Amino acid sequence: MRILVTGGAGYIGSVVTRCLVEEGHDVVVLDDLSTGHREAVDSRAELVVGDITRPQRVLGGVDAVVHLAARSQVAESVAYPERYWHGNITATMALLEAMREAGVKKMVFSSTAAVYGKPRGRVITEEHPTAPINPYGASKLAIDHMLAASAAAHGLGAVSLRYFNAAGALAELGERHEPETHLIPNLLEAAFTGATAKVFGTDYPTDDGTAVRDYIHVADLAQAHLRALESIEPSRHEVFNLGTGRGHSVGEVLLAVQHGTGQEVEVEHHPRRAGDPAVLVASPEKARRLLGWLPERGLEEMIADAAAARNMQRGAPAAAA
Ligand SMILES: NC(=O)c1ccc[n+]([C@@H]2O[C@H](COP(=O)([O-])OP(=O)(O)OC[C@H]3O[C@@H](n4cnc5c(N)ncnc54)[C@H](O)[C@@H]3O)[C@@H](O)[C@H]2O)c1
Numbered sequence: 001m002r003i004l005v006t007g008g009a010g011y012i013g014s015v016v017t018r019c020l021v022e023e024g025h026d027v028v029v030l031d032d033l034s035t036g037h038r039e040a041v042d043s044r045a046e047l048v049v050g051d052i053t054r055p056q057r058v059l060g061g062v063d064a065v066v067h068l069a070a071r072s073q074v075a076e077s078v079a080y081p082e083r084y085w086h087g088n089i090t091a092t093m094a095l096l097e098a099m100r101e102a103g104v105k106k107m108v109f110s111s112t113a114a115v116y117g118k119p120r121g122r123v124i125t126e127e128h129p130t131a132p133i134n135p136y137g138a139s140k141l142a143i144d145h146m147l148a149a150s151a152a153a154h155g156l157g158a159v160s161l162r163y164f165n166a167a168g169a170l171a172e173l174g175e176r177h178e179p180e181t182h183l184i185p186n187l188l189e190a191a192f193t194g195a196t197a198k199v200f201g202t203d204y205p206t207d208d209g210t211a212v213r214d215y216i217h218v219a220d221l222a223q224a225h226l227r228a229l230e231s232i233e234p235s236r237h238e239v240f241n242l243g244t245g246r247g248h249s250v251g252e253v254l255l256a257v258q259h260g261t262g263q264e265v266e267v268e269h270h271p272r273r274a275g276d277p278a279v280l281v282a283s284p285e286k287a288r289r290l291l292g293w294l295p296e297r298g299l300e301e302m303i304a305d306a307a308a309a310r311n312m313q314r315g316a317p318a319a320a321a
């Protein structure tokens with residue numbers, strides 16, 4: 001297939017792009033490089049630098065769109081919600097309209113666990129009520145609804161993949177945000193530089209008082225995109241949660257980073273971050289059943305791969321993680 005990957009210069013998009021190319025697909029990446037990196041795009045894919053609101057010049061001959069381009073920081077969305085209405089909702093509407101005009105009828109969309117808000121029960125299935133507690137989650141949920149409506153009205157075949165917390169790396173393709181807000185890269189930075197790491201919230205109703213997340217290896221996520229593309233049916237919108245089914249607290253991740261790198265990490269405790277729920281753990285059951293997808297990599301491997309990518313990017317020898 002010829003596939004347009006929006007956001008293919010970003011962290012997850014660059015890994016998805018490489019995996020699609022390696023499966024033999026013909027890939028064009030559309031990315032404005034606002035948070036992505038030109039050199040992260042696999043050299044076998046074509047990179048077009050531009051905004052997703054004007055995708056017309058790249059849609060010719062495209063069979064499917066994998067839509068990762070977005071603003072994706074929870075705290076930023078609380079502080080500047082309008083960036084999320086414009087950057088996610090309005091921009092995706094423009095992309096969908098251009099797809100309709102060009103006759104492109106398949107989309108795989110990067111949704112998020114943040115659509116569920118404060119979870120009820122131990123793990124989150126796709127039937128869990130959606131009640132986002134921050135504008136980021138609300139903007140992604142609006143797009144999920146947009147896709148369901150486009151499937152019903154215009155025959156679009158769409159899949160929303162609700163990722164939990166992406167982590168790890170594929171070779172040199174690791175996380176590189178500026179500023180970096182994600183836990184694992186921040187802990188690794190502290191481990192390798194001696195900087196002090198921050199723990200946001202020690203009074204959550206969890207075993208050690210820190211927030212629990214379901215970390216999923218970015219290479220496992222990428223495989224789910226391949227399966228999702230194959231599963232698309234016209235006029236249908238399907239939703240899948242992508243996680244491991246196992247949660248780790250910030251305190252556990254801290255210990256795993258110290259263990260993996262062999263470095264002590266100094267931490268300071270801060271209040272909870274705005275918009276953060278206490279626990280988010282996926283049920284990956286539906287993806288296993290309908291896509292035949294199961295994550296293969298655990299937290300230790302994610303930390304080791306993220307550490308190796310970090311050091312490759314900085315030209316240092318691979319870390320002993
Ligand atoms: N990282 C996670 O844990 C996580 C979890 C759930 C969902 N997601 C979703 O996955 C997707 C990718 O996340 P990521 O962590 O790789 O983020 P990222 O910031 O690394 O990648 C996003 C990419 O999209 C590009 N982009 C943003 N707005 C654009 C626009 N208007 N036009 C063209 N390009 C644009 C950026 O330059 C960047 O390369 C996002 O949609 C995010 O909401 C991420």
Ligand SMILES: O=c1ccn([C@@H]2O[C@H](COP(=O)(O)OP(=O)(O)O[C@H]3O[C@H](CO)[C@@H](O)[C@H](O)[C@H]3O)[C@@H](O)[C@H]2O)c(=O)[nH]1
Pocket residue numbers: 072073074112113114163164165166181182183184186187197198199200201211212213250273276280
């Ligand atoms: O330096 C840090 C960074 C994070 N945290 C905490 O660690 C947890 C995980 O945070 P982070 O790695 O920033 O991920 P999330 O805020 O959970 O958000 C990610 O995961 C969501 C789905 O669960 C996605 O929707 C988002 O796009 C993605 O950024 C949270 O409790 C944070 O408060 C810290 O304590 N210190």
